[in-house]
Amino acid sequence: MLTYLVKRISTLLLSLWIISVCLFFLQKNATVDVVMLQSKARSNGSFYVHPLASEKVYRAEAVRLNLDRPLFYFAMKPAMFPDTFYKIQYPEAVKVQKKLLLATGDWALVQTYFQALTAFYEKVALTKNGPVSIFWKQQLQEMANTSDLSAVKAACKGSDEMRKPYIEELRKIEGLLDLLSYQTPSFFSWLPSPRWNGYDNQFHSWFSKIIHGDIGISSRDGRPVWDKLEEAIPWTLWVNGLAILLAYLFAMPVGILMAILPKSRWLGWINNFLLALYALPAFWVGNMLLFQATLPEYGFSFFSISGWSNLQREGGFLSQPIPFLLQLSLPVFCMAYGLAAYLTSYMQSTFSKVLNEPYMLFAKTKGISRMRLYFKHALPNALLPQIVFVAGIIPALITGSVVIEVIFNIPGMGRLFIDSMLSQDFTTVYSFVLLVSVLTAVGLIISDILLVVTDPRIRLSRENRNE
Amino acid sequence: MKLKIFFLTVLFFAFFGDWIANEKPVYCQFEGKSYFPIFEVPFVKLGWIDWPADFKNENWGNIPYEKVVKTLVPYSPETIDRKNLGLKSPFAVQNTNGFWDRHWMGTDRIGRDVLAGWIRGFRLALGIGFLSIFIAGLVGIFMGGLAGFYGNDRFNIPVYKAFVLLFWIIGFVYWIYLVFETNGNNLSILIWLGIWILIGTLVYILPAMGNRTSFPIDWIISLIIQAIDAIPALFFLLALLPLIKNPTLFHVIILIALIRWTGIARLVRAEFLRIRDLEYIQAAQLIGITNFLICWKHILPNAMGSVWITFAYSFAGAILLEAYLGYLGIGMPAGTISWGSQMQQVRENPSAWWLAVFPGLAIFLILFSLQKMGEKLESKVS
Numbered sequence: 099m100l101t102y103l104v105k106r107i108s109t110l111l112l113s114l115w116i117i118s119v120c121l122f123f124l125q126k127n128a129t130v131d132v133v134m135l136q137s138k139a140r141s142n143g144s145f146y147v148h149p150l151a152s153e154k155v156y157r158a159e160a161v162r163l164n165l166d167r168p169l170f171y172f173a174m175k176p177a178m179f180p181d182t183f184y185k186i187q188y189p190e191a192v193k194v195q196k197k198l199l200l201a202t203g204d205w206a207l208v209q210t211y212f213q214a215l216t217a218f219y220e221k222v223a224l225t226k227n228g229p230v231s232i233f234w235k236q237q238l239q240e241m242a243n244t245s246d247l248s249a250v251k252a253a254c255k256g257s258d259e260m261r262k263p264y265i266e267e268l269r270k271i272e273g274l275l276d277l278l279s280y281q282t283p284s285f286f287s288w289l290p291s292p293r294w295n296g297y298d299n300q301f302h303s304w305f306s307k308i309i310h311g312d313i314g315i316s317s318r319d320g321r322p323v324w325d326k327l328e329e330a331i332p333w334t335l336w337v338n339g340l341a342i343l344l345a346y347l348f349a350m351p352v353g354i355l356m357a358i359l360p361k362s363r364w365l366g367w368i369n370n371f372l373l374a375l376y377a378l379p380a381f382w383v384g385n386m387l388l389f390q391a392t393l394p395e396y397g398f399s400f401f402s403i404s405g406w407s408n409l410q411r412e413g414g415f416l417s418q419p420i421p422f423l424l425q426l427s428l429p430v431f432c433m434a435y436g437l438a439a440y441l442t443s444y445m446q447s448t449f450s451k452v453l454n455e456p457y458m459l460f461a462k463t464k465g466i467s468r469m470r471l472y473f474k475h476a477l478p479n480a481l482l483p484q485i486v487f488v489a490g491i492i493p494a495l496i497t498g499s500v501v502i503e504v505i506f507n508i509p510g511m512g513r514l515f516i517d518s519m520l521s522q523d524f525t526t527v528y529s530f531v532l533l534v535s536v537l538t539a540v541g542l543i544i545s546d547i548l549l550v551v552t553d554p555r556i557r558l559s560r561e562n563r564n565e
Numbered sequence: 566m567k568l569k570i571f572f573l574t575v576l577f578f579a580f581f582g583d584w585i586a587n588e589k590p591v592y593c594q595f596e597g598k599s600y601f602p603i604f605e606v607p608f609v610k611l612g613w614i615d616w617p618a619d620f621k622n623e624n625w626g627n628i629p630y631e632k633v634v635k636t637l638v639p640y641s642p643e644t645i646d647r648k649n650l651g652l653k654s655p656f657a658v659q660n661t662n663g664f665w666d667r668h669w670m671g672t673d674r675i676g677r678d679v680l681a682g683w684i685r686g687f688r689l690a691l692g693i694g695f696l697s698i699f700i701a702g703l704v705g706i707f708m709g710g711l712a713g714f715y716g717n718d719r720f721n722i723p724v725y726k727a728f729v730l731l732f733w734i735i736g737f738v739y740w741i742y743l744v745f746e747t748n749g750n751n752l753s754i755l756i757w758l759g760i761w762i763l764i765g766t767l768v769y770i771l772p773a774m775g776n777r778t779s780f781p782i783d784w785i786i787s788l789i790i791q792a793i794d795a796i797p798a799l800f801f802l803l804a805l806l807p808l809i810k811n812p813t814l815f816h817v818i819i820l821i822a823l824i825r826w827t828g829i830a831r832l833v834r835a836e837f838l839r840i841r842d843l844e845y846i847q848a849a850q851l852i853g854i855t856n857f858l859i860c861w862k863h864i865l866p867n868a869m870g871s872v873w874i875t876f877a878y879s880f881a882g883a884i885l886l887e888a889y890l891g892y893l894g895i896g897m898p899a900g901t902i903s904w905g906s907q908m909q910q911v912r913e914n915p916s917a918w919w920l921a922v923f924p925g926l927a928i929f930l931i932l933f934s935l936q937k938m939g940e941k942l943e944s945k946v947s
Contacts, residue, residue: 377933382925389915
């Protein structure tokens with residue numbers, strides 16, 4: 099038993115670690131760049147002047163945000179790449195320099211070339227604005243943004259008058275261009291050279307922060323993600339918890355009744371009805387309920403789409419339970435009916451399966467009363483899979499609650515997620531996905547362990563199979 | 566039987582929707598000449614048939630035909646009917662030329678016919694559902710079969726080969742990555758890739774030496790499945806979408822497949838684990854049939870019975886996910902007309918019930934019949 103638990107939990111931790119690695123890289127590759135946003139916001143306009151200037155601003159910002167470090171514990175790049183390639187931060191520069199490096203294979207040369215470009219730009223930027231310097235600034239913009247050597251060479255051309263003030267720099271760049279165009283990477287420089295980056299990498303610090311409960315700061319409004327979540331979680335818990343409770347309250351008695359009652363044609367119809375209820379998309383029903391039934395003409399005015407913040411301000415359930423529950427009634431109903439339908443037929447099938455067991459027949463022949471038979475002997479056995487089942491449906495429930503929360507404007511986790519998604523606040527989005535997946539995984543494992551603890555047959559079979 | 570008829574109707578809508586709802590007429594006579602516009606579109610694109618200039622204006626409703634046979638619904642999903650802008654109810658007085666041109670399901674805010682969009686929705690939902698489940702099925706059966714057939718104990722290879730295998734896989738991924746990075750036009754990388762594959766085959770044929778160890782395929786695949794299953798589907802989908810700058814339907818299909826394969830793989834794995842220990846499989850192994858043939862011919866057909874059931878349920882799940890995406894307005898390419906996007910419009914126009922009722926009804930009917938089919942398959946298997 100203990101070995102099973104240890105095995106199960108260690109694989110769980112491993113899979114959560116894999117998820118967090120994946121999410122970290124997703125976050126890094128998402129279309130919004132935090133450093134870019136920050137450097138645009140904080141540079142007082144100097145970011146927009148010129149690509150070569152923005153590269154400097156960007157790098158400074160990356161240093162400030164402590165992001166000028168390797169991404170992961172190790173990296174595997176072709177041998178021609180330098181150890182410090184991650185120091186190049188500005189996305190445009192990374193793209194161009196990578197292409198040049200892959201084409202020439204000589205990092206020192208590429209580096210000298212870019213230094214020459216930057217030196218040229220700095221000299222141009224220092225001189226007074228005139229037709230000459232404006233011309234060269236434009237040309238430099240082209241040179242900095244392309245990895246096509248002939249295009250750079252063409253951009254270097256100009257009338258003698260234009261070239262005269264900067265002739266030294268231009269000659270240097272042209273010389274370097276010639277050198278670059280003759281270089282090709284050697285055959286063996288393509289071999290991978292794995293490098294160990296040590297613990298001072300971005301993933302390590304991100305992950306250790308998360309372990310300590312700091313899941314980051316929203317890149318949109320600068321608030322800690324945890325604060326946002328704290329406001330949202332109670333709503334989601336209320337809606338989902340009430341929905342699960344209601345569903346069970348409905349499913350238990352109805353399911354048992356359906357299993358006990360003699361088989362008839364009605365039962366088939368009820369089964370079909372339950373199946374239809376289960377297939378009825380909750381977001382459709384919610385949509386129609388919200389927009390058709392809450393209009394004052396139909397007489398339902400207990401729900402208001404903007405009522406949530408009022409409830410929050412005035413203290414929620416404890417201070418005014420009835421308006422609170424009325425406000426929750428529509429979303430909870432939408433969440434509950436499908437679950438209830440599913441649980442009812444599940445309860446029915448497990449209960450009738452239990453009733454067909456040989457030990458039930460034995461109990462019957464002993465002459466136990468019906469009530470005692472059903473509630474003392476059948477119910478505990480049929481109830482177990484039901485309770486274990488709850489943990490398994492949590493992922494589906496959370497998915498469903500996202501859409502319901504969006505429809506009913508509930509300030510819960512789902513809507514927070516969609517809002518952050520639409521405002522491209524990916525720090526929140528990915529912390530969120532991580533949190534939800536941790537919750538789900540823990541839920542799944544609890545259900546699994548419950549099952550194993552309570553049912554020795556499953557435990558034995560699993561231990562034998564070495565799962 | 567009823568289910569079959571229903572699915573055939575749905576398939577009919579999906580395949581021939583463009584011939585049912587189209588602004589182009591089936592047959593028309595214009596300036597003394599006869600045309601079959603809806604059938605002629607590809608030939609016009611190829612330049613084999615020439616259309617008069619009036620046809621190229623894309624305003625088919627206003628052309629003064631001499632004779633015309635319109636399609637059943639004389640609007641395309643994208644057609645904007647300027648005379649019926651702003652949410653005309655199906656029962657309201659509509660400004661149309663006649664009975665045939667009525668908007669039977671009303672119009673939306675910018676005057677598009679809801680019925681035409683509704684018919685288009687079939688193709689979208691079924692296409693996305695079918696393709697994603699097809700891909701998910703391929704991946705799921707492959708991964709699940711691998712995990713289930715070999716388990717943790719049956720993929721026995723010499724220790725040195727196990728090490729080489731690990732090393733080889735890492736290298737292979739590396740070379741493939743480089744091929745993509747250089748757009749496949751760097752000769753040395755292609756040569757390296759060739760050398761790598763050669764090394765792989767060489768080690769594969771090398772004789773077994775030393776101790777043997779079992780490669781834990783099942784453990785690795787189960788770990789991946791567990792990791793993917795821990796993320797709720799919609800979150801997974803929405804977390805991957807920001808990676809794609811301009812999402813197309815193809816991306817959506819691949820992403821849904823990426824979510825859905827785990828369910829299929831889990832089932833296939835369990836079935837393979839069960840069947841591989843049956844006597845007829847052991848007998849087949851004794852005769853010396855190759856592992857691949859045993860899996861393909863003897864285990865898979867036996868396992869498929871319950872796999873079809875998951876297909877039915879996964880299909881329903883994929884259609885629901887597609888509807889969610891359309892409804893939330895995230896991830897679908899701009900301007901895609903689907904049931905979800907039609908329903909989304911109700912959020913801004915609460916009184917337009919026809920935008921919610923009809924698409925929702927279609928989703929409900931398809932989901933219901935898929936569940937029903939799953940139930941039927943289940944009772945057949947047991």
